[in-house]
Amino acid sequence: MTAERSADSGQEAPGPGGPARPAWTFLTNHGHVLLSVAQEPDILVADIAERVGITTRAALQILKDLESAGYLLRTRVGRRTHYTIRPHQHFRHPATAAQEVDGLISLFTAAAPGDAPAAPAEP
Numbered sequence: 001m002t003a004e005r006s007a008d009s010g011q012e013a014p015g016p017g018g019p020a021r022p023a024w025t026f027l028t029n030h031g032h033v034l035l036s037v038a039q040e041p042d043i044l045v046a047d048i049a050e051r052v053g054i055t056t057r058a059a060l061q062i063l064k065d066l067e068s069a070g071y072l073l074r075t076r077v078g079r080r081t082h083y084t085i086r087p088h089q090h091f092r093h094p095a096t097a098a099q100e101v102d103g104l105i106s107l108f109t110a111a112a113p114g115d116a117p118a119a120p121a122e123p
Contacts, residue, residue, distance in 0.1 A: 021053060029054055031104070033062045037072060037083040038105045045081075071101065 006046075033053040036043055049059040056118075063083075066072045073084045088100050117119070 021079075029058065030062050030065065032044075034066060034071060034101065035105065035108050037063075038109050041083045041085075042080060043083070045079070089093060097119050 001014060029052055033048055036048045036051050040047075045059050046056055046064070048054045054058065054062075063072070063074065067074055069089075070086055071089050075082045075084065075092075085105065087102055089102075090097050090100060091099050
């Protein structure tokens with residue numbers, strides 16, 4: 001499947017019923033799935049797919065990749081799945097391998113996984 005792009009806008013053509021999406025982003029789909037799970041550990045796969053803008057099948061494959069690489073754990077709770085981010089895992093690319101993904105997660109969420117919640121600031 002190929003996406004049509006407007007040469008002057010850098011945007012992909014809109015999908016069925018949706019607005020145009022950028023032709024590229026700074027984070028990969030794997031990064032977006034990891035952030036979705038970090039923000040909502042009991043999120044449904046269909047909701048991850050919708051949030052990231054990918055198919056449910058692609059979201060499942062990415063979750064499998066992240067679990068196999070040690071970035072998250074999946075636990076069945078009844079009919080649902082609970083995701084736990086494994087803290088202190090390093091980025092995979094050699095240029096950023098010295099950094100932990102916790103920094104990225106904390107940039108987009110309230111706290112890195114495994115951190116205690118921040119104490120409220122006093123007035």
